[in-house]
Amino acid sequence: MRYVLGIDIGSTNTAAAVARRNGATWTRPEPVGLSADSPLVPSVLYLSEDGSLRVGEPPTDDGSRTTRDFVRRIGDDVPLLLGGEACAPQTLAAELAGWVVDRVHALEGAPAEAIVLSHPAAWRPYRRDLLRRALTDLGLRHVTLLPRTVTVAESHAARGFAGTTAAVYALGGNSFEAALVRRTPRGTYEGFGTPQGLDPIGGADFDEALATHVRTVLARELAATARRGTQAALRGLRAECDRVKRELTVDLTADVVLSLPGGPARIPVTRAQFEDMIRPTVQATVDLLLRTVHGAGLTPTQLDAVLLAGGSARIPLVTELVGAALPVPVEVQPDSQLTAATGAAMAACQVVSPRRPAPVPGPAPVREQAGVTGPPRSSLPVPRRPHHDVPVPADPPPRPPVRILPLDLPKASRLALTRSRGREG
The missing domain is CATH 3.30.420.40 (ATPase, nucleotide binding domain)
Structure with a gap:
């Protein structure tokens, strides 16, 4: 096909x-x-x-x-x-x-x-x-x-998004982009204004924030472990934090699980804790999105929506802070x-x-029949x-x-x- x-x-x-x-x-x-x-x-x-x-x-x-x-x-x-x-x-x-x-x-x-x-x-x-x-x-x-x-x-x-003008918030693993788009007469979209970005910043920073929290909690156990054992235990920490980050987009609690030389360690993390760790970074992206809108001479209320994309865009805190700063619908797939x-x-x-x-509608046809009344119309x-x-x-x-x-x-x-x-x- x-x-x-x-x-x-x-x-x-x-x-x-x-x-x-x-x-x-x-x-x-x-x-x-x-x-x-x-x-x-x-x-x-x-x-x-x-x-x-x-x-x-x-x-x-x-x-x-x-x-x-x-x-x-x-x-x-x-x-x-x-x-x-x-x-x-x-x-x-x-x-x-x-x-x-x-x-x-x-x-x-x-x-x-x-x-x-x-x-x-x-x-x-x-x-x-x-x-x-x-x-x-x-x-x-x-x-x-x-x-x-x-x-x-x-x-x-x-x-199903049918709006004319939107802001795009794209938060990837190591990059963030903010830009404005509008619908053209052909029904496609084009960018306008000046796109902004923060690079490198993204979901990897959220993983590292969670990993730092885990290392702090386990500091005493890790210090008592031989250097080789510590390295082996922490080798998969970032991947495990990425898994927990995704789990916390739908659940209120999740456990970071590590295999330490002395046995498995389970560190519970709540969504509220995780959001406190990443809030400054997410707020920086939202502030840049707002500057992108204002830089184009618009106010947030002139947008039809904010369109989200990227692996970290489904984090509830992202939708919360974007929605608080731009009072328009926030859409994420x-x-x-x-x-x-x-x-x-x-x-x-x-x-x-x-x-x-x-x-594009042009002038209405000239009505030549006699007896037609009504206000005169412009020729343009x-x-x-x-x-x-x-x-x-x-x-x-x-x-x-x-x-x-x-x-x-x-x-x-x-x-x-x-x-x-x-x-x-």
Whole structure:
């Protein structure tokens, strides 16, 4: 079946979604299983022992053969080192995108009709051009790049959001973005104003705050443990704190469980305790969101909603503080980590099947019949008042059509490292 593909390479995880052709329309985007038991795959690349580049966390590594959070580095003059060799971050991002395209191609049995890849909202043309050229070098010549906050709005629109103007609050693992979007005459979304961000800040900070609390509680036991035993006990602490963080989004209490040399330790944490730990960080993101709104010359009441996205967006404190600062509806999807990817797939549908702009009513026909009475009418059409007095730009040109070539990707390296990329996650 014919399909389009949306990809979101986040700071910690990568997600993808497909929408399939259903006659003249498209099905609702569905997430793609990028790993064995999850629709997400870590945004991590590593060089295996055989020299191939692979996706995901390595089984064992000293750190020199692994790279992560490379999208944030696109545009830096200093390359990243991977296995002792220099590599441009945009090449790494393109490699990960190419791996996703390959995997979806294998699952679907055919190439996508269109591919949309999200990127940070604050990127200027220079960074977009770097990534576009890197994608082209890998044979991915017809990928549409869209700001992540725009794809977030497209995803919420697909689930029923019908507003014209919204603020987007995207809180990832190591990044936060705040931006404004508005609906165009074609029914798509575009950004306006100046996007803002806090980098690095995100869910990883919440995990570390909880880990610090656990280390404080267990300080006496850890001090009495041999150094080797302490390191082994704490090796999985961050992952355990991430699990508890997610559990506390739905439950009022959860236990952090660690295997210490003297036996298992169970540290109960309440949601209230956890929220006290992270409140200053969350408040900083909300303050930046407010400055983004005011910087565009708007007040919060002129928004139709605040649209949330990102793995930490479902934390109840986030909705509470955002709602207190911006008295408009706050919307978050059940799996907020997939919001940007599903929105990218929706945008890919529009690349293949562009929407026509809504017709603008013109002057009423001249009534020439005799005997018709009524007040005289102007010879010019009456302009429609923009929603909330937010200026609506001129109708943008349609997104360019995408010509899809067969993804006949070479087995030889497409990396500057002149090595092959493994196709296993």
